[in-house]
Amino acid sequence: MKNLNFLFAGLFLTLALPFGGLLLSSQIQLGSLSRAPAEEGGPLFPAREPGLAIQGRAVYRELGCVACHTQQVRPAGQGSDIARGWGSRPSVARDYVLQPQVLLGERRLGPDLANFGARAKSDDDIHTLLRDPHSAGYSLQKPDFAYLYVLSADGKKAQPTERAVALVAYLKSLRQDYASPEAKLKQ
Amino acid sequence: MSQDPNHRRSPGRSPGNQSRPPRGEAQLRGPFLLCFGSAILWLLLASVLGLIASLKLQVPSFLNSECLTFGHVVAAQKNIFIYGWASNALFAVNLWLLSQLGRFELRNGWLATLGGLVWNAALAYGVVQIFAGNMNGFNLLEMPREVGPVLMVAFLLVGFWPIVAFARRPTGHSFASQWFVVGASFVFPIVYALTQLLVLWCPAAGPVQALAHSWFIQNLMLLWLGASGLAAVYYFIPKVLGRPLHGYYLATVAFWTYFLFAGATTPSSLLGSPIPVWVQSVGVVASIMMVIPIIITAINFHGTLFHRGGWAQAWNSTTLRFVAFGAVSFTLAGLLNTVFSTRGFNATVRFTEFAQGQEQLLTYAFLTMVIFGAAYFILPRLTGALWPSAKLIHLHFWTTSLAVIGSVAVSLVHGYQAGHQLLNPAVTMAQVGSSSLALAGSVFAVLFLIGHLAFALNAFSMIFSSSAPADSEAQSD
Numbered sequence: 001m002k003n004l005n006f007l008f009a010g011l012f013l014t015l016a017l018p019f020g021g022l023l024l025s026s027q028i029q030l031g032s033l034s035r036a037p038a039e040e041g042g043p044l045f046p047a048r049e050p051g052l053a054i055q056g057r058a059v060y061r062e063l064g065c066v067a068c069h070t071q072q073v074r075p076a077g078q079g080s081d082i083a084r085g086w087g088s089r090p091s092v093a094r095d096y097v098l099q100p101q102v103l104l105g106e107r108r109l110g111p112d113l114a115n116f117g118a119r120a121k122s123d124d125d126i127h128t129l130l131r132d133p134h135s136a137g138y139s140l141q142k143p144d145f146a147y148l149y150v151l152s153a154d155g156k157k158a159q160p161t162e163r164a165v166a167l168v169a170y171l172k173s174l175r176q177d178y179a180s181p182e183a184k185l186k187q
Numbered sequence: 188m189s190q191d192p193n194h195r196r197s198p199g200r201s202p203g204n205q206s207r208p209p210r211g212e213a214q215l216r217g218p219f220l221l222c223f224g225s226a227i228l229w230l231l232l233a234s235v236l237g238l239i240a241s242l243k244l245q246v247p248s249f250l251n252s253e254c255l256t257f258g259h260v261v262a263a264q265k266n267i268f269i270y271g272w273a274s275n276a277l278f279a280v281n282l283w284l285l286s287q288l289g290r291f292e293l294r295n296g297w298l299a300t301l302g303g304l305v306w307n308a309a310l311a312y313g314v315v316q317i318f319a320g321n322m323n324g325f326n327l328l329e330m331p332r333e334v335g336p337v338l339m340v341a342f343l344l345v346g347f348w349p350i351v352a353f354a355r356r357p358t359g360h361s362f363a364s365q366w367f368v369v370g371a372s373f374v375f376p377i378v379y380a381l382t383q384l385l386v387l388w389c390p391a392a393g394p395v396q397a398l399a400h401s402w403f404i405q406n407l408m409l410l411w412l413g414a415s416g417l418a419a420v421y422y423f424i425p426k427v428l429g430r431p432l433h434g435y436y437l438a439t440v441a442f443w444t445y446f447l448f449a450g451a452t453t454p455s456s457l458l459g460s461p462i463p464v465w466v467q468s469v470g471v472v473a474s475i476m477m478v479i480p481i482i483i484t485a486i487n488f489h490g491t492l493f494h495r496g497g498w499a500q501a502w503n504s505t506t507l508r509f510v511a512f513g514a515v516s517f518t519l520a521g522l523l524n525t526v527f528s529t530r531g532f533n534a535t536v537r538f539t540e541f542a543q544g545q546e547q548l549l550t551y552a553f554l555t556m557v558i559f560g561a562a563y564f565i566l567p568r569l570t571g572a573l574w575p576s577a578k579l580i581h582l583h584f585w586t587t588s589l590a591v592i593g594s595v596a597v598s599l600v601h602g603y604q605a606g607h608q609l610l611n612p613a614v615t616m617a618q619v620g621s622s623s624l625a626l627a628g629s630v631f632a633v634l635f636l637i638g639h640l641a642f643a644l645n646a647f648s649m650i651f652s653s654s655a656p657a658d659s660e661a662q663s664d
Binding site for chain 2: 018064144
């Protein structure tokens with residue numbers, strides 16, 4: 001260990017092995033993935049997000065929602081995500097090919113959102129969930145996003161701002177309820 | 188281990204400067220105090236934000252605004268803690284360690300000072316941007332991407348000196364602390380640059396971004412923070428006890444296995460995620476192999492402390508009390524990480540508070556306590572002053588140690604229980620959410636803040652009361 005070059009060579013090797021073996025090989029394996037139909041001739045999935053949802057994704061990121069919510073459904077046997085109704089199949093790499101920044105998340109203080117769009121009811125319900133979650137019967141731990149709403153001219157009703165509308169569009173676009181070549185839907 | 192034949196000291200004993208005056212400490216003083224002083228200020232800010240985050244978990248409407256969302260507060264707190272407190276403090280401690288071990292006299296210290304200033308300015312800008320909502324969705328990479336290159340340049344200016352010190356050491360022999368610091372200082376900038384590229388500048392395909400991010404987190408935690416902390420433990424235990432490390436000949440194996448397997452543990456934090464299954468399996472195997480350096484470091488540290496009343500000596504030394512606390516925490520963190528990287532346990536605790544407990548065990552119970560111990564040793568030598576208040580030292584130790592023990596224990600126990608209950612799909616997330624957990628988190632956050640205030644008060648009183656570097660051995664104990 002007297003020789004600095006020997007030390008650097010060894011350190012470089014310890015760095016290069018996981019980088020090449022895990023990251024680059026994963027990039028080679030998954031880098032060419034693109035949208036695909038579940039069956040020959042069928043529509044391509046994942047579907048492209050509408051423009052409003054793309055704006056909503058930025059709002060989701062800016063508010064730091066990823067601190068409490070994940071967007072990944074684990075396979076059966078690794079947690080109860082599917083049994084809980086958060087998805088009808090595990091998430092696969094192809095589900096994320098259109099996302100410029102993949103927000104898988106690391107902590108669940110709230111439910112997983114990978115399939116929020118598939119289980120959401122209406123825009124009004126989602127707005128209520130964001131503006132006043134406690135009145136909507138949600139966990140007391142969920143903060144409200146009342147600052148995304150303004151009072152109407154008569155001062156009686158809360159109106160969503162453009163950002164709230166975009167956020168709702170994004171949440172509704174979160175769906176992994178299609179079959180993909182790697183993961184069939186649970187029957 | 189390689190030993191200079193001209194040096195007859197026993198293997199495993201910190202070379203140190205027992206018989207020579209602290210040459211070169213005058214040159215170290217400026218950059219050291221800049222980095223360590225700013226680290227303490229960042230630590231206080233992180234403590235306040237930690238308290239706000241805990242209160243928000245308890246009462247979500249607390250300070251509820253778009254600027255202070257829970258996501259913003261948590262992201263800012265983590266970035267400040269890791270880049271503001273831990274990294275700044277490690278710049279200072281690593282530089283001091285390597286200059287002591289390599290008899291290095293820092294010339295052109297203004298470069299290190301400039302690097303420290305740029306680092307702190309970039310971090311301050313990044314934190315403001317997080318609160319403004321201009322943030323990324325990746326843990327500890329939340330700051331806007333333009334901050335990354337600036338931090339890189341700043342790191343090269345302030346964090347690269349230990350490597351220069353190692354290259355220019357006048358004697359041929361080297362010590363374990365030097366390898367760990369050189370390794371940490373070499374690996375971190377490369378990993379940071381590659382991750383910035385793969386995640387923020389030229390994003391990799393789909394979930395490979397998550398893999399690249401996870402690789403960064405593992406390297407940041409284990410190879411930058413962890414290896415730097417280990418270097419300090421390897422230095423201070425034999426130095427303060429005045430005897431060689433037990434089983435020091437194994438340290439080479441610990442070093443190489445630690446660096447070899449740490450990076451490969453990456454996928455073990457992504458079990459069940461949409462990445463290739465074979466990659467996940469490699470991560471599990473690497474996490475199990477990490478038990479080798481964990482056991483060896485345990486033999487080195489605890490073996491030394493168990494001999495000839497080492498624990499009693501450690502208890503009576505301020506420095507070693509903190510460092511021994513950190514050494515025990517490192518072993519626990521390593522073993523927990525190995526056990527809970529296996530698929531069964533991981534499926535239970537993933538996404539729960541358990542992960543927060545594991546992270547706190549490593550970054551606070553191990554690293555931060557070791558940095559505190561190092562500060563109690565180094566600052567009197569650099570400032571030529573004694574610690575002003577023994578009571579504040581006691582208050583600092585007891586509040587921080589009780590807070591971290593309580594906080595980690597609550598996170599681990601509650602995380603495991605919640606994860607176990609959530610395996611049953613009939614149990615909802617609201618049912619496992621515990622208000623008593625949030626309350627405990629707030630109490631521990633207050634304790635942390637009190638401890639950090641005591642430390643800051645003591646440290647700044649000493650720094651401002653001194654004007655020249657020490658010309659004799661000042662004692663902190």
